[in-house]
Amino acid sequence: MARYRERLTAGRLTGQRRNHHPSFDRTQLQGWKMMHREAELPHEAWNAEEKRCLTQGLEGADSIEDRSIPTFSRGELPHFAGINTFMKAPYCEDVHDVGKYDVAVMGVPFDGGTTYRPGARFGPQGMRKISALYTPFNYEIGVDLREQMTLCDTGDVFTIPANIEKTFDQVSRGMEHVFRSGALPVVLGGDHSIGFPTVRGIARCTDRKIGIIHFDRHADIQEKDLDERMHTTPWFHATDIANVPAKNLVQIGIGGWQVPRQAIKEARRRDTTIITMNDVAALGLDKVVEIALETAWEGVDAVYISFDIDSVDCGFVPGTGWPEPGGFLPREILYLLGRVASEGICGMEVVEVSPPYDTSEITALMGVRAIVDVLGSVVAHGKMGDHRRLLRDYGAGEI
Numbered sequence: 001m002a003r004y005r006e007r008l009t010a011g012r013l014t015g016q017r018r019n020h021h022p023s024f025d026r027t028q029l030q031g032w033k034m035m036h037r038e039a040e041l042p043h044e045a046w047n048a049e050e051k052r053c054l055t056q057g058l059e060g061a062d063s064i065e066d067r068s069i070p071t072f073s074r075g076e077l078p079h080f081a082g083i084n085t086f087m088k089a090p091y092c093e094d095v096h097d098v099g100k101y102d103v104a105v106m107g108v109p110f111d112g113g114t115t116y117r118p119g120a121r122f123g124p125q126g127m128r129k130i131s132a133l134y135t136p137f138n139y140e141i142g143v144d145l146r147e148q149m150t151l152c153d154t155g156d157v158f159t160i161p162a163n164i165e166k167t168f169d170q171v172s173r174g175m176e177h178v179f180r181s182g183a184l185p186v187v188l189g190g191d192h193s194i195g196f197p198t199v200r201g202i203a204r205c206t207d208r209k210i211g212i213i214h215f216d217r218h219a220d221i222q223e224k225d226l227d228e229r230m231h232t233t234p235w236f237h238a239t240d241i242a243n244v245p246a247k248n249l250v251q252i253g254i255g256g257w258q259v260p261r262q263a264i265k266e267a268r269r270r271d272t273t274i275i276t277m278n279d280v281a282a283l284g285l286d287k288v289v290e291i292a293l294e295t296a297w298e299g300v301d302a303v304y305i306s307f308d309i310d311s312v313d314c315g316f317v318p319g320t321g322w323p324e325p326g327g328f329l330p331r332e333i334l335y336l337l338g339r340v341a342s343e344g345i346c347g348m349e350v351v352e353v354s355p356p357y358d359t360s361e362i363t364a365l366m367g368v369r370a371i372v373d374v375l376g377s378v379v380a381h382g383k384m385g386d387h388r389r390l391l392r393d394y395g396a397g398e399i
């Protein structure tokens with residue numbers, strides 16, 4: 001230890017330099033590039049937010065030195081305070097106004113489709129709560145969502161706990177309303193049974209075709225489970241919709257001991273593309289992205305992302321309905337989600353977050369992170385608003 005310290009001191013005194021990376025150019029680091037990209041981002045929306053908070057929340061007490069701090073917390077700060085809409089976005093209480101926003105987050109608190117652990121009815125609340133932790137800025141990708149898009153929270157769809165089919169009708173109607181308004185729907189589930197009515201709602205707004213990229217450990221494509229359309233069945237019914245072809249359904253992360261044989265029979269019959277976890281390991285993430293985008297987008301006009309939180313290894317997401325080991329690492333799934341969203345999306349859902357089984361809100365946090373990473377990618381690639389092309393040349397009348 002003494003000698004080590006001596007060497008260090010000697011080096012410092014003589015100006016000795018380490019030279020392990022002679023060709024290293026720090027300007028090639030994302031860290032350097034994005035540090036400089038930040039300077040190019042606007043501040044207008046933040047300035048307007050600060051002004052609004054002061055006007056609505058009263059100027060702060062005389063002893064407060066930072067005069068942008070109001071008496072009553074309004075908007076983003078502090079992160080532990082306030083009314084928990086998703087990322088403290090404006091609550092769009094009158095849903096007729098939803099079209100004023102680029103993106104609308106809507107909750108679907110329903111777990112009547114679960115066949116093991118319930119609790120996903122608390123998913124929207126759980127994700128909203130922990131979403132308060134985030135700022136709208138992501139340094140790594142150089143995006144400030146507050147400056148580059150508008151976001152609202154519509155609150156939750158009125159689900160019917162004891163009736164799956166009535167709930168499906170409510171979800172499709174809500175989804176159709178949001179999509180037809182021009183806002184991009186982002187759904188906080190809810191168990192995975194809602195994957196059918198969410199897609200059906202969008203499909204009703206257009207005669208153009210829609211592909212689906214589905215992250216899951218489970219195939220979720222059998223016709224019925226326990227005699228009903230449960231959370232194991234959304235893709236059977238979604239791909240029965242005329243403009244949602246099964247050949248454009250890509251299912252990533254499937255595997256393990258919880259995929260029933262009837263689901264695989266159905267996937268085979270419909271010729272969907274399943275990429276197992278072993279395929280992912282063999283192909284590498286970039287190749288998976290390429291295959292997913294090529295397959296989902298072939299001959300369609302838009303792609304929907306369905307993210308089942310249980311596609312992530314259950315060690316990272318204990319709060320879910322059907323935990324299965326061997327899934328994605330968090331940074332793998334975040335990479336995949338960001339990349340598959342880079343060509344734009346017509347909607348997204350995060351399902352199977354079950355806060356009663358969660359620990360330290362880590363599962364809900366993962367769900368939130370998936371959403372902001374997808375939105376960040378859509379914005380970074382200039383694709384925000386592309387989903388509205390599904391509405392073009394199509395009747396945008398009352399539902």
Ligand SMILES: [Mn+2]
Nearest residue numbers: 216218308310
């Ligand atoms: Mn699943």
